[in-house]
Amino acid sequence: MKTNSLFVTNSPALPGTNDIRAIKPPVEIPTYWILLWCAIGALVLIAIVYFAWRYWRKKATEPQLVRVVPPHERARLKLQEALALINQPRPFCILVSDTVRLYLEERFNFHAPERTTEEFLHELQASKLLLPDQKHSLSEFLSICDMVKFAQYEPGPPELQALHESAVWLIDETEPQPEPQNQASAPSQA
Numbered sequence: 001m002k003t004n005s006l007f008v009t010n011s012p013a014l015p016g017t018n019d020i021r022a023i024k025p026p027v028e029i030p031t032y033w034i035l036l037w038c039a040i041g042a043l044v045l046i047a048i049v050y051f052a053w054r055y056w057r058k059k060a061t062e063p064q065l066v067r068v069v070p071p072h073e074r075a076r077l078k079l080q081e082a083l084a085l086i087n088q089p090r091p092f093c094i095l096v097s098d099t100v101r102l103y104l105e106e107r108f109n110f111h112a113p114e115r116t117t118e119e120f121l122h123e124l125q126a127s128k129l130l131l132p133d134q135k136h137s138l139s140e141f142l143s144i145c146d147m148v149k150f151a152q153y154e155p156g157p158p159e160l161q162a163l164h165e166s167a168v169w170l171i172d173e174t175e176p177q178p179e180p181q182n183q184a185s186a187p188s189q190a
Contacts, residue, residue, distance in 0.1 A: 071106035072175040075099050079167055086161065089154045093163065097145035100138070100167050107174060117142045134173055141166045 078099040085092040101112035101120070108129045112120050121139055124130065130138070144163060147153040155163075 070176075071103050072171050074106075075103035075171050076168070079164060079171070083164065086157055086164070089148050089160060092160055093145040093148040096163060096167050097142065097149070100141065100170060103171060104138075104174075107176075117146050130174065134170060137166055138170055141170070 079096060082092055082095040082099065085095060098113065104110045104112045108127075110120065110123065110127075110129075115123070121135075121142065124135055124138065141163060144153075144155070144159075148155065
């Protein structure tokens with residue numbers, strides 16, 4: 001039955017005509033490749049996080065190398081800071097005296113900060129760590145500092161500057177000298 005209508009026809013489609021074909025079933029996309037790459041990516045990410053955590057933990061537990069500042073350098077820095085107090089005799093003398101006492105304790109293992117000036121000078125006279133002129137200079141220095149600290153003596157800036165120079169001189173005189181280089185480089189005498 002053939003009609004003149006454009007839409008209805010019962011005859012089989014002729015080859016080469018544009019006929020609507022049946023719907024094809026869905027194409028299966030293999031998901032195992034996607035899962036494999038996701039798993040590999042997750043493992044790599046876990047490994048990166050683990051090694052970063054280990055590195056950070058190791059860095060946190062490593063002791064940091066700190067340069068030890070020798071006593072004479074620390075004392076010089078403190079004496080330099082003391083110059084800012086030169087117009088205030090008592091704080092100036094306290095800082096300068098404490099700096100020299102602490103330096104002597106660290107340098108020669110004297111227990112200077114814990115003793116009175118008389119006790120300290122008595123122990124110092126019995127030792128052979130300082131030369132006689134160094135002992136005398138230190139004795140005068142500490143006596144003047146004690147007068148300022150305890151007897152309310154107020155010296156002027158020139159006398160305070162002389163005290164400062166005396167402290168610097170003592171540190172310069174007692175500073176450890178660097179050991180000479182190895183004598184192997186010197187020519188030997190035959």
